[in-house]
Amino acid sequence: MELRKEYFADERKDDLKEIGQPRLRADALGHVTGTTTFFADRNLPGLLHLKMVRSPHHHARIRSIDLSEAGRHPGVVRILTADDVPHNVYTILTLIQVGPEDETVLATDKVRWKGEAIVAILADSERAAHEAAQKVKVDYEVLPAVLSIDEALAPGAPVVNEYHGQNFYRYDSGECRKVRFGDVEAGFAGADHILEQTYGSGPIEHAPTETTGCIVMPEGSGRFTCYTNTQAMFFTLDNTSIILQMDGAKLHMVGGTVGGGFGGKVDVTVEPIAILGAKLTGRPVSFIYSREEEMQISSPRAAEKLVIKDGVMKDGRIVARYVKAYIDAGAYSRHSPYGAQKSAAHFPGPYTVENVWVDSYCVYTNRTPSSAMRGFGVTIGDFALEVQMDKLARLVGMDPLEFRFVNAYRDGDMKAHRQPTEGAALIECMQEASRAAQWPVAEKYLQMSSARREG
Amino acid sequence: MGLGLETFPTLAAAGEALAANAAARYLGGGTLVVRSANEGDVGFETYVTASERALTDIVVADGRATIGAGVTMARIAREPALGFLAPAARAVGGPAIRNMATVGGNLFAPVPYGDFAVALLALDASLDIDGEPVAVSAFLAGRDTTHAGALVRSVSFTLPAEGSFLFAKASRVRPKGASVVTIAAVVEERAGTISSARIAYGCMADRPIRAPAVERALAGKARTAEGIAAALAVATEGTAPPTDAIASAWYRGEVLPVHLKRLLLPA
Amino acid sequence: MKKVPVQFTLNGEEKAEFVESGVTLLKALREKIGDTSVKAGCQQGTCGSCAVIVDGELRLSCLTLAERCGGAAIETTGGLAHGEVLHPLQRAFNEGFATQCGFCTPGMIMAAKALLDHNPQPSREDVVEAISGNICRCTGYEPIIQAILAAARANSLSAA
Ligand SMILES: Cc1cc2nc3c(=O)[nH]c(=O)nc-3n(C[C@H](O)[C@H](O)[C@H](O)COP(=O)(O)OP(=O)(O)OC[C@H]3O[C@@H](n4cnc5c(N)ncnc54)[C@H](O)[C@@H]3O)c2cc1C
Numbered sequence: 039m040e041l042r043k044e045y046f047a048d049e050r051k052d053d054l055k056e057i058g059q060p061r062l063r064a065d066a067l068g069h070v071t072g073t074t075t076f077f078a079d080r081n082l083p084g085l086l087h088l089k090m091v092r093s094p095h096h097h098a099r100i101r102s103i104d105l106s107e108a109g110r111h112p113g114v115v116r117i118l119t120a121d122d123v124p125h126n127v128y129t130i131l132t133l134i135q136v137g138p139e140d141e142t143v144l145a146t147d148k149v150r151w152k153g154e155a156i157v158a159i160l161a162d163s164e165r166a167a168h169e170a171a172q173k174v175k176v177d178y179e180v181l182p183a184v185l186s187i188d189e190a191l192a193p194g195a196p197v198v199n200e201y202h203g204q205n206f207y208r209y210d211s212g213e214c215r216k217v218r219f220g221d222v223e224a225g226f227a228g229a230d231h232i233l234e235q236t237y238g239s240g241p242i243e244h245a246p247t248e249t250t251g252c253i254v255m256p257e258g259s260g261r262f263t264c265y266t267n268t269q270a271m272f273f274t275l276d277n278t279s280i281i282l283q284m285d286g287a288k289l290h291m292v293g294g295t296v297g298g299g300f301g302g303k304v305d306v307t308v309e310p311i312a313i314l315g316a317k318l319t320g321r322p323v324s325f326i327y328s329r330e331e332e333m334q335i336s337s338p339r340a341a342e343k344l345v346i347k348d349g350v351m352k353d354g355r356i357v358a359r360y361v362k363a364y365i366d367a368g369a370y371s372r373h374s375p376y377g378a379q380k381s382a383a384h385f386p387g388p389y390t391v392e393n394v395w396v397d398s399y400c401v402y403t404n405r406t407p408s409s410a411m412r413g414f415g416v417t418i419g420d421f422a423l424e425v426q427m428d429k430l431a432r433l434v435g436m437d438p439l440e441f442r443f444v445n446a447y448r449d450g451d452m453k454a455h456r457q458p459t460e461g462a463a464l465i466e467c468m469q470e471a472s473r474a475a476q477w478p479v480a481e482k483y484l485q486m487s488s489a490r491r492e493g
Numbered sequence: 494m495g496l497g498l499e500t501f502p503t504l505a506a507a508g509e510a511l512a513a514n515a516a517a518r519y520l521g522g523g524t525l526v527v528r529s530a531n532e533g534d535v536g537f538e539t540y541v542t543a544s545e546r547a548l549t550d551i552v553v554a555d556g557r558a559t560i561g562a563g564v565t566m567a568r569i570a571r572e573p574a575l576g577f578l579a580p581a582a583r584a585v586g587g588p589a590i591r592n593m594a595t596v597g598g599n600l601f602a603p604v605p606y607g608d609f610a611v612a613l614l615a616l617d618a619s620l621d622i623d624g625e626p627v628a629v630s631a632f633l634a635g636r637d638t639t640h641a642g643a644l645v646r647s648v649s650f651t652l653p654a655e656g657s658f659l660f661a662k663a664s665r666v667r668p669k670g671a672s673v674v675t676i677a678a679v680v681e682e683r684a685g686t687i688s689s690a691r692i693a694y695g696c697m698a699d700r701p702i703r704a705p706a707v708e709r710a711l712a713g714k715a716r717t718a719e720g721i722a723a724a725l726a727v728a729t730e731g732t733a734p735p736t737d738a739i740a741s742a743w744y745r746g747e748v749l750p751v752h753l754k755r756l757l758l759p760a
Numbered sequence: 761m762k763k764v765p766v767q768f769t770l771n772g773e774e775k776a777e778f779v780e781s782g783v784t785l786l787k788a789l790r791e792k793i794g795d796t797s798v799k800a801g802c803q804q805g806t807c808g809s810c811a812v813i814v815d816g817e818l819r820l821s822c823l824t825l826a827e828r829c830g831g832a833a834i835e836t837t838g839g840l841a842h843g844e845v846l847h848p849l850q851r852a853f854n855e856g857f858a859t860q861c862g863f864c865t866p867g868m869i870m871a872a873k874a875l876l877d878h879n880p881q882p883s884r885e886d887v888v889e890a891i892s893g894n895i896c897r898c899t900g901y902e903p904i905i906q907a908i909l910a911a912a913r914a915n916s917l918s919a920a
């Protein structure tokens with residue numbers, strides 16, 4: 039590793055003791071000896087296995103559920119349905135005052151994505167649970183489904199989620215999150231060139247090596263110990279407490295060791311139902327996603343569609359940027375209204391543009407609900423923006439790196455969100471990148487500084 | 494009900510046990526059968542297997558090779574007398590899978606699997622089923638109809654002439670990865686022209702298939718760009734490639750001639 | 761379900777257990793014998809986190825039936841260290857940042873050991889091939905490849 043201390047040398051004391059030093063991970067010794075305890079590394083006597091029966095349809099009305107045969111299957115101890123869940127609403131962002139109550143823990147009258155949880159079988163063995171799952175009879179009326187952003191927003195599209203009434207989330211600001219800065223139309227009118235492009239991405243699964251899961255042990259005095267690999271311990275504690283209408287003091291969550299998360303283990307999908315199972319049977323319960331469930335059921339990064347229109351001058355200055363962003367939440371909100379908001383807040387990227395217009399929509403489709411993943415709402419936007427930057431550079435005949443120097447934001451610049459830029463370091467990063475990658479740029483760019491504009 | 498394992502001394506005895514129990518499944522190396530039980534397949538509750546010696550023998554003599562159905566890919570890959578087949582055996586899975594995956598199981602592997610069976614098809618192998626020879630082509634075509642439930646003891650084939658066996662597998666992940674397309678060929682040349690060609694594809698239908706139009710178009714031609722042009726033009730004739738997580742049918746059809754060309758043109 | 765006796769050595773120690781006929785080696789090791797160094801990442805053969813060495817060969821314990829391992833010598837990462845003294849692979853993984861969440865690590869170390877046992881001085885290509893059935897979602901593989909090569913070098917130094 040190499041530290042370049044000459045940048046911003048006057049802004050800090052040169053007394054770094056840890057940064058730049060190799061340090062062994064605190065947990066690595068346990069990993070290499072196989073002694074780290076992951077949540078599933080415990081054998082509890084009398085353990086029940088929970089198997090979720092899920093919707094095979096993207097969109098369907100449930101006419102009836104017949105559990106009589108499954109319930110009699112040898113080894114089955116109990117089957118949980120929506121009626122067993124004290125507060126059958128899953129809304130993770132209720133904790134930060136965002137969440138619409140648009141999703142159930144176990145489905146009642148409808149399923150809105152292929153894989154939606156309907157009933158949970160608790161059995162002595164995994165095999166018995168699988169066998170019983172085959173015997174659950176659900177009578178569906180299959181409904182037309184929308185499987186893309188464009189289909190969802192087309193006039194006359196079937197409504198995915200009645201809670202919202204239309205296939206997008208309605209913010210206090212209206213049908214989308216909006217950023218308005220300067221006058222984009224005037225900007226386009228004065229531009230030498232205009233470039234409008236559409237970018238798209240599919241959902242991306244985190245695919246952690248350890249699948250999502252938990253093991254719950256009923257303790258004395260009505261308390262439950264839940265060994266979980268959640269990435270979001272307090273979201274899990276609070277949501278479980280709300281769903282089960284159970285005092286948080288009764289929930290002893292044990293976690294901290296996660297076999298890969300990447301944002302994919304922030305949804306509270308296994309703990310409430312496993313704890314409920316332990317409560318209603320008095321036995322320890324394990325609910326662990328199969329690999330197939332991890333890939334299909336756990337929420338992915340949202341698919342996105344981005345339309346970016348830029349006005350650019352011959353000298354490389356971007357004078358107007360117009361963005362329409364669509365974030366595919368899937369069938370339920372989870373973190374996506376927040377993700378779409380982050381998306382709006384991220385444009386126009388780390389560039390100073392005088393005229394900006396952003397509309398960012400959170401769209402509902404009959405797909406697996408999407409959720410958090412490493413910079414969600416931002417990363418795909420960055421991909422689109424940077425491809426757009428390369429195309430713009432080509433359009434005006436400039437080197438793509440020099441083009442970014444021209445437009446880079448600097449301290450004191452007013453951002454589209456009416457916040458002055460502080461602590462920018464883009465110029466310096468690009469200067470160093472230019473050297474490290476041996477991608478030369480003109481001397482004037484090497485003389486630039488984030489702290490002040492030249493001249 | 495839990496799962497059970499029954500091991501019989503002969504394949505014939507295993508066959509009887511299977512015939513008597515609809516909820517039994519023959520177990521080779523288990524990379525597909527055990528996997529499906531783990532994934533919740535409750536269609537069977539008994540694994541049946543046999544410990545007969547012939548299942549794990551490799552015999553190479555008098556220009557013919559006989560490989561027991563229970564021989565693993567790893568063993569084939571390190572068998573000196575079958576050096577030409579090592580690339581096909583090594584094309585299956587990663588190292589651990591190859592230590593387990595058998596020849597017999599590969600004949601039943603659904604797409605995108607079955608790479609070794611593609612090689613056997615190009616070699617025009619013959620299977621020993623109940624002591625009777627069955628051509629691998631007939632067996633693959635009828636594996637879930639006329640030959641359903643048949644147990645394979647071994648596969649045998651005439652050793653191809655030196656340098657005449659060609660094999661290529663295109664995958665999206667390397668070195669290990671499921672197949673986009675797999676091609677095996679036995680191309681014999683005499684005096685600069687192709688005297689006979691057997692071409693087999695994997696992942697160009699729901700199971701390995703031969704490419705008769707290509708074989709015909711190659712006969713009598715030189716192994717040059719011009720010589721194989723007519724064969725490449727009919728490369729996809731008779732194919733019905735699947736669309737799966739690895740590739741779309743369209744993509745498979747597009748890349749097949751590219752890989753076929755690379756395989757057929759001497760480096 | 762019928763229980764059957766199986767006997768094998770695990771990291772050199774004799775083990776004799778009654779297991780369900782048809783149970784996988786993965787479950788027998790984790791649930792019966794208590795060796796949880798063997799991880800279940802997929803139970804479909806795709807991730808390699810359950811990899812163990814059976815009679816010198818790398819195998820996926822999730823696809824192997826325990827009953828078929830009677831008389832075998834089984835090795836797992838849980839038994840690799842001698843007390844406090846780490847195996848060179850463990851040391852190299854630890855020091856080389858070849859483990860992050862750690863879930864793939866025991867299987868990855870087994871795949872690496874199976875390689876070095878047969879080929880003490882592998883090339884980079886050999887290493888890539890040897891771990892091609894093991895998925896790591898955290899490290900991006902490069903530190904793992906480097907750690908295995910470092911362990912091979914350490915072995916040759918100590919042998920010299
Ligand atoms: C992660 C992973 C990667 C893989 N990659 C590849 C790959 O790259 N290429 C590829 O070709 N395959 C691949 N496979 C599939 C599989 O491993 C191979 O096809 C293997 O050869 C199957 O053999 P097996 O002995 O394990 O079969 P088993 O699982 O034992 O059996 C498979 C089927 O064949 C039947 N069967 C087995 N032996 C006989 C016999 N002698 N007579 C009659 N029926 C029999 C069984 O009843 C069963 O229905 C992969 C599998 C996994 C899990």
Ligand code: FES
Nearest residue numbers: 803805808810822
């Ligand atoms: S758990 Fe065995 S390969 Fe993944």
Ligand code: FES
Nearest residue numbers: 860864896897898
């Ligand atoms: S360290 Fe997390 S999967 Fe490899």
